[in-house]
Amino acid sequence: MNERHGPTRLWVLAIGLLALPSVAFWTAGCSRRAAVVDPARDLMEIARRAADEPIFDTAAALSPDRLRAHASFLADGALAGRFPGTAGIDAAEEYIRRRLVKVGAVSPPATDDHAHGVALFASDFDPGRTGVTVSADGRVIAVGSAPLAMRPLPVTDLGSVEAQLVFAGYGITAPEHDWDDYREIDVDGRIVLVLRYEPGAFDADAGFPSAELTDHSLFATKAAAARNRGAVGMIVVTAPTHGDEPEDLRTPMTLGLDPRAIAARWARSRVTGFSAAQISRRTASEMIAAVGLDLETVQSIADSGLSPAAVDLSGLIARIDVEPAEARPVAARNIVGFLSATGSPSPPGGARWIVIGAHHDHLGSFGDTADAIYHGADDNASGVAGVLELAAATSLAERPVNVAFATFTAEEEGLLGSRAFVRDAVIPPERIALMVNLDMIGRNPDKPVRVYTSPAADGFADAVARAAEVRGLEVSLRRGVVEEVSDHYPFHQAGVPVVSVFTGLHDDYHRVTDTADRLDYDRMSRILTVLADALTEYAQQLRQSTGQ
Template identity: 30%
Template sequence: MLTRNYLTLSWLALAGLASPAVSYAQKATVDSKVAQAMQSADSSQIKADITYLADDKLKGRLPGTEGFKIAADYVIEQMKKYGVQPAGENGSWTQQVRLRKAFIKNAQVSLTLKGNSSANEQLASGRDAVIYPDPVTPHESVSGDIVFAGFGITNPEQHYDDYSGIDVKGKMVMVFRGAPQSFPSSEVSHFMDMVTIQKTAAAHGAVGVILGTPDSLGRLANTSRGIYSVLDDKGSVVVSRSYYSNQIKALAVLSYSYTQRLLQASGKSSREILAALKSGHTQSADLRAELHATYESSYQDVDGFNIVGKIPGSDPKLKQEYVVHSAHLDHLGISVPVQGDSIYNGAHDNASGVASMLQIAHIYANLKVKPKRSILLVAVTGEELGDLGSGYFAAHPTVPVKNMVADVNTDMPTIIAPLLSVTALGAEHSSLAKVVDEAASYLDLSVEPDPEPKENRFVRSDQYSFVKQGIPALHIKYGSKTPDGKNNLNEKVAVWRAKYYHKPQDDINGIFDFRAGAKYAQLNFLIGYLVANDPQRPEWNKGDIFATKE
């Protein structure tokens, strides 16, 4: 359990007797029984859960492996202990997720530059260009004129359109990944997403997308280990980070040198073009070139699964609606050794997030009267492969998709120091922002803007899967406040990240503050509880970019 001192301080905060929070948001009104149940958040159990899930015997919890299954069995047993009910397929605890790993074979890419000589040049696969495999079509061939379309963005809300004044029907579009500096950080993340880029290109009639490399330090993507997607029982792609539809017959990445050569037709360098794009000035142009691509794809299918549990609501009508708490259970398995260790245990990423979600179940187990809406606890697979398990669940949930009102996601809360402030990624797009402010203020936490907008964290975890289905979602991360008043926690996290993130060193022997983990679980619980008890569903802000289903 939490130490006596921490319990005393935490109880004062929950009872509204602690010193005012830095945030000036109105504090949530919480029943004394709810406040008391929140005290059951157990830092020692969080440590125990992380210790088990990050043990070497689980071998990094790679989807489809025995280690992942051992982790899943543990999570299910913990849920049972807390009185959670199974809510998977056919009354089970699980939802099957068919993962497809696609590999590229025999890729041939050439360019025809329409100058005086109209020379055709064969590009070296992996050096000059990379083609992504197609998860459903084993043999593909496409040709098309190349048109530069800036960042590949059409965004009426920001009065910005890279496709204005150009015709890309039946053509290949070359784009840079990015967005104008005036865009909010979460919108930048959204428009940098490769599926969003392809979707926009397809909407304008393009048949292929080329990701140009604008910087000489840029590296081509490595697809040699395979690219994952999720298929349904009919063999159609449900979710992928690299595939949109059969209309886009080639997704390619072009080297810096060839990107520069193509841009010569516009009379500008990539540096000049990128600077103009960042300032909000479109730079679209016909590049007077044609790309030809022929390639084959091969496949390996993996049987993965999500875990789905339910805490039934108390209202006869509203209990048919759901607030989702999600956390990914998978990690990277066994990979390249670092300092003699090749097991990527994923203690912070994301055993800590799963442990936090289990503590939410623990709090509910100590709350006799449940909220009006039901609660779903979803431990998803394949986040490290591209938000695949959450993408499948959000699109094909085990409950009616229209009945999911919000997702509160937990991914690597980075509990390495006292939790004094937080960032709510994605909350600013909906009424969830007000809920976060009220819950955080109740726990004497201030709420800050994203301290690392360039990390594109909004689209890099499972909350984004729900957003793409039109469901308001958020992801709580640490803020910058520190006990010494220097408020530079992001600097400490940067040092931690360099040593531990996505490395075998991320095990139980790393840096942890388990009390912060308990407070993090309390916050996520309270956010979900307030939403579940509110007669009104969360709503997107009027005119918000995510207000319509993707």
């Protein structure tokens, strides 16, 4: 306990400093040896047992070991990446709900047993009518079928296109790097085969002189370059040296709050009259073998800067078919619980609120082995763990104001859960004095913690600065910076002062290697302790200023 605070004012209240037992079987999710998804397993019962572990009775609120227990369960392979509409996210939601109940958080009137229902609609492609076919002399030599060997790209138009295939290297024209893959080749009316990324990708000593991939590596940039030269389609394949992880070729699914919104999203990204798809390396190898080459040779030619014309595919005809499936409903949930201000009725009437939130969804999986699962430990099991531990600490302390704890669904699909939360006024926005969002708070210990605040939350930024100085935590305050990148944004749009806490991107971001063993739990504990101190100070100021 920090001696600056009396026992009734302290938001952060240690309840024990005991040695901890090893966490149960779900900690296998910390490594790439995570549990294989088994439909026969009762994930809901596993979630309940995980939420009831003795560690939560013996360890201090906000402690590294409690944070590890939360993140290890949520990022376990058994939850298969927590994609909306799956059994894995249902189990994550049950775990979160049960932990909120355990600390006494009450279900708001607008929810059903802590669940705020979010009706989503999903749209993807018809696998029976979506694929890539390559033929030579009228004979089919390679077929890439959705969803395992081919996926439509966001820029693709619908329908079918068939044309001669032409190799176009990386499909990049970059005068600033003296690079032009379209020199000496004619792609007018043809389909280009291009390598993903860019020359020397992931090799600091090769390719373009940049520490990170440039915009030339984007699908949209490649599509524009091909379309501007008259190409009618583009097929992309990952080069052999550009990643050894299994390829995620799931047909892209678009989620939205209504079918019209889904159609509008596709319309914004689509290039009219241009078909685009990514195929597996295996399909590409079968295709290229027909002209006596292999992918390694093709990549070598592309990386060397030789003209792509050195790869002659003139005998190959490619066909790209892209047909949509009907939009279908997907049931999703935000999980919400609140703790009333000390001495206030439950639920409180017209009082002001602080909302602390994080998204609990992630990208799902494309197979049933650990290296085909997007575990989503930092993104965003770390943030959910933070919300649960702040709830635990808050339940043990005197509360100057009402505090709600919310985890949101479908953030990865466009902040859909938080948009629905605001739209449905689960807590009316005009009654929310502050929204604090935790998204990816577990990595980059050598860099300052980024704290983004809207202008109306400047007072909280000051409180964070003071708490961080006392606790010896390096923070970077980004005052007045609010971007549409996470769940604080819909609250900001509704006029709520917002804060977003973020420790930065890293090489495991949106990859299957984002596992729980890579989080820095000691630093997460320090971050949350600073936030708890700042929340204590800010809540006291809020009560004094509003007379609550």
